[in-house]
Amino acid sequence: MSNIDDQEILRSHLRVPALSPEALARIRRATEAEWRAQTGGSPRRLWIPRAAAAAAALLALAAAWQFWVRGPGVADGEPMAQLARAEGAGIVEVRALWRDTALGVGSELRSGGDFEARGGSLLRLHGGGNVRVAPNSSFEVLSANSVRLDRGEMYVDIPPGAHADASFVAVTGAGEFRHLGTQFAIAVVNGTTRLRVREGQVQWHADGGDATLPAGTEVLIDRHMNVTHAAVESTGQQWSWTETMAPEIDIDNRPLGEFLDWFARETGRQLVIADDTTQHQIDSIRMHGSVHGLTPMQALKAVMASTSLRFDLPAGAIRVSFAGDPPTST
Amino acid sequence: MGRSSKRGSRVLDEQELIDRMRRGDQRAFDQFFETYAARLGAFAARRSALDAAAIEDVVQMTMINAMRSLGSFRGGSTLFTWLCQICRNLLADARRKAARQPQTQSLEQLSEEKPLAKVVQLTDFRDPLDECATDSERGAVRRAINRLPPHYARILELRFGDELTVPEIARVLQVSESAAESQLVRARQAFRTEWQGDTAVGDVT
Numbered sequence: 001m002s003n004i005d006d007q008e009i010l011r012s013h014l015r016v017p018a019l020s021p022e023a024l025a026r027i028r029r030a031t032e033a034e035w036r037a038q039t040g041g042s043p044r045r046l047w048i049p050r051a052a053a054a055a056a057a058l059l060a061l062a063a064a065w066q067f068w069v070r071g072p073g074v075a076d077g078e079p080m081a082q083l084a085r086a087e088g089a090g091i092v093e094v095r096a097l098w099r100d101t102a103l104g105v106g107s108e109l110r111s112g113g114d115f116e117a118r119g120g121s122l123l124r125l126h127g128g129g130n131v132r133v134a135p136n137s138s139f140e141v142l143s144a145n146s147v148r149l150d151r152g153e154m155y156v157d158i159p160p161g162a163h164a165d166a167s168f169v170a171v172t173g174a175g176e177f178r179h180l181g182t183q184f185a186i187a188v189v190n191g192t193t194r195l196r197v198r199e200g201q202v203q204w205h206a207d208g209g210d211a212t213l214p215a216g217t218e219v220l221i222d223r224h225m226n227v228t229h230a231a232v233e234s235t236g237q238q239w240s241w242t243e244t245m246a247p248e249i250d251i252d253n254r255p256l257g258e259f260l261d262w263f264a265r266e267t268g269r270q271l272v273i274a275d276d277t278t279q280h281q282i283d284s285i286r287m288h289g290s291v292h293g294l295t296p297m298q299a300l301k302a303v304m305a306s307t308s309l310r311f312d313l314p315a316g317a318i319r320v321s322f323a324g325d326p327p328t329s330t
Numbered sequence: 331m332g333r334s335s336k337r338g339s340r341v342l343d344e345q346e347l348i349d350r351m352r353r354g355d356q357r358a359f360d361q362f363f364e365t366y367a368a369r370l371g372a373f374a375a376r377r378s379a380l381d382a383a384a385i386e387d388v389v390q391m392t393m394i395n396a397m398r399s400l401g402s403f404r405g406g407s408t409l410f411t412w413l414c415q416i417c418r419n420l421l422a423d424a425r426r427k428a429a430r431q432p433q434t435q436s437l438e439q440l441s442e443e444k445p446l447a448k449v450v451q452l453t454d455f456r457d458p459l460d461e462c463a464t465d466s467e468r469g470a471v472r473r474a475i476n477r478l479p480p481h482y483a484r485i486l487e488l489r490f491g492d493e494l495t496v497p498e499i500a501r502v503l504q505v506s507e508s509a510a511e512s513q514l515v516r517a518r519q520a521f522r523t524e525w526q527g528d529t530a531v532g533d534v535t
Contacts, residue, residue, distance in 0.1 A: 006522050007490065013471040014491035019371035023386045028363055031393040038397050039354045289398065294390075301387065302394060 029293035037252065037290035077111030078144040081123035081131060084247060088119025088135065111141045117152065120245045128162025131155065132245040134187075146171060153187035155242040159265075160200075167203075174221035175206030183268070185242065191223035196232045198239065198268050234268035235316055243267060248292050251303065256285040259303055264318055266296040272314075274321035281309055281322055344409040352400050366413055367393065373414055376487060377476060378421045379469065388424060392417040411480065474524035482517035489514055 019027070083091060083103050092100040094114045109115060109123060117133040124130050127145060137152020146169040147154075158168055160181045170177045170186050174193035177186055182200035186193065195202060196218045204211045206225070213219060218232040232238065246266045251259050260282065264271040273279045285307055291299035300318075304311055308323045350358035367389065374380070374388045395416050403412055475483050488494045488502060500510040 006518055006525065009467070009471060009525070010486055010490035010518075010521065013468050014376055014475075014487055015493075016372055016375035016491065017382070019368055019386060019389065020382075023371075023382070024367055027367055027386065027390045027393060030390050031363060031367075031397060032359065034394045034397040035351065035359055036354075038400065039352055298387065298390065302391065305391070 026293070030291075030298070033290050033292035037292075077113070077141070079108045079110050079126055080141045080144050080147065081109045081125045083107045083109065083121060084124040084130070085122040085245065086119055087121070087245070090119050091115055091117045091121045091133070094138070109141050111143045114138070114140045120241065122245045122247060124247070125158070125162075125168065127166070127168065129156070129158030129168070130247055132157070132242050134241060142171065145169060146176075148172070149186060149188050151188055153185060155183070155185045155239075155245075157183045157242075157265075173223065174225065175204055178203040178205065180212070183265075185239070193219075193221045195219045195221075196238065198232075198234050199265075233316065239268055243296050246296055249299070251287040251291055252289060253286055255283070256287055256303070256307065256309075257282050259287060259299075260318070260320060263296050263300050267318070268316075269313070270317040272317050272319040274319060278309065278320055278322045281307075282320065285309075345403070345405040348400055348403050348409070362409075363393075366410060369410065370413055370417055372487070372491060374417055374421060376491060377418070377472065378424065379472070380421075380424060384424065388417060388420050391420050395420075414480070470525065474521055474527075477524050478517065478520055481513070482520050485510070485514050485517045486521060 083105055086103070086105060089102075091103045092115065093103060094100050094116050100116070103109070103115075115138065117135055117137045117139075119135050121133045122130060123133065131147070132155040133139070134153040134155075137154060138150045139152075139154065140148045140150065142148055145166045148171040154170065156168060156170060156179060158179050158181065167178045167180070169179075172186065172188050172193040173191060177184070177195060180201040180203055182202055183198040184200075184202050185196045185198070188194075195204070195213065197213050197215050199215050201215070202213045204213055204219070208225070215234065216231055218230040220228040220230075243266055249259065249262045260271055263269075273282065287303060287306075289306075291302055294302060300311065309320055310323050311318055311320050313319075347358055347362060351362060370389050370392055371385060374385045374392075378385070378388075380388065392413060396413055399416075403409065407415075475486065478486070485499060485503070488499045489496075494502065496510050496514065497507055499514070500507040503510060503513075505513070
């Protein structure tokens with residue numbers, strides 16, 4: 001090989017695409033969360049003492065601006081949910097004649113409010129469970145237990161036992177969709193409603209009557225109320241956006257079994273424990289550290305890497321076994 | 331300043347950076363992440379045949395493991411070398427895991443792991459034979475690089491991967507320009523030897 005050859009070969013094969021800014025941002029979030037968990041690092045502070053006086057003056061101006069520009073306060077009806085996480089441009093409350101109000105994490109979403117999710121958003125329902133809203137969705141909070149979806153998609157995840165007093169209801173032009181211990185996604189696109197039931201059952205109420213739709217069902221209802229049924233798996237690409245918005249789980253000093261249950265629920269998989277030895281191992285492990293900022297799959301890899309257990313993912317399930325015990329073929 | 335004293339001061343700086351991180355200093359963490367994350371991504375990509383998503387996973391696990399082991403960094407090597415060692419172990423795990431996987435996949439599995447659009451984008455408009463030849467050559471380069479002493483592999487990556495000039499490499503490695511130049515010559519020679527060995531074996535088989 002000549003000198004020119006080796007330089008050309010090295011150039012053509014050692015140049016690699018850089019990690020995307022999005023990938024670096026995800027890695028940073030996960031790394032920083034772990035760093036904080038390990039060191040107790042305090043949240044980022046940008047306190048500049050010399051700017052304090054100027055900031056106080058600005059606060060007075062801002063208060064005046066709030067009064068003149070933003071108009072009356074945000075919706076003050078019954079609280080339905082709290083904004084737990086917002087990606088990108090987050091979520092805004094839309095108010096006719098007034099400037100839209102961006103909601104910060106921790107803000108309440110109350111009945112009477114019209115909202116637009118400009119980035120993916122996670123809402124923690126006061127009655128238990130959560131709602132994940134896809135970017136470019138708009139919705140109105142109707143009451144403490146109901147929401148009208150005008151456009152876009154939302155995923156409702158209400159564990160069994162939550163919302164015992166009053167079922168959670170999502171409303172679209174196609175009728176009311178009431179949870180019966182459920183995970184379901186509901187979308188409205190160009191006037192057509194699409195419902196996908198991942199777990200449990202959803203009761204659909206329309207002018208023409210009621211129907212109960214079980215897990216694994218997909219229903220399309222167009223603006224003329226023509227209905228098309230199909231089957232939908234509990235795992236797969238169609239659910240992946242919901243997993244990126246999964247509520248975070250605090251694993252520090254928590255049993256491994258709790259984490260595995262969370263993973264199974266978040267990914268729509270059935271948890272399969274290989275045998276009693278594996279179950280005993282799972283029962284004996286308490287976790288330390290943090291998986292904040294990780295998707296369920298990333299969190300699973302991180303957690304399992306620090307145990308003597310292994311996992312595989314046959315269709316619709318996660319199977320956990322003691323290391324050395326080969327997974328059954330699926 | 332001599333080479334060893336330059337290295338000594340760098341190790342001290344890095345040890346100080348780690349100490350500040352262990353005390354919870356946000357700026358130290360920012361500096362650490364901005365200095366090493368993207369470089370680790372390039373390292374993992376050059377040393378493996380993993381796809382972009384798997385590279386991201388490996389880099390993330392490397393950084394997380396590093397955060398868990400901050401106390402074990404003693405400055406015996408540079409910080410980047412230490413991170414690369416963690417990364418190498420994870421890459422080896424990934425290779426072992428890949429070797430255990432079945433060689434065929436159902437379409438459902440494929441579309442679950444890689445969205446269809448991504449698969450199409452990766453394979454579209456390429457002659458399969460060209461792609462095969464390129465993959466084979468890339469694999470041979472990767473094997474040759476992986477067999478080199480780490481400091482040779484590193485200088486080749488800086489020169490041909492990051493396209494740094496010799497003076498820039500000298501600054502990164504904190505050695506004189508002439509030392510960088512001669513190390514680069516030796517690294518290329520070592521690469522040629524390894525490459526020829528690999529491709530000769532490839533020809534026979």
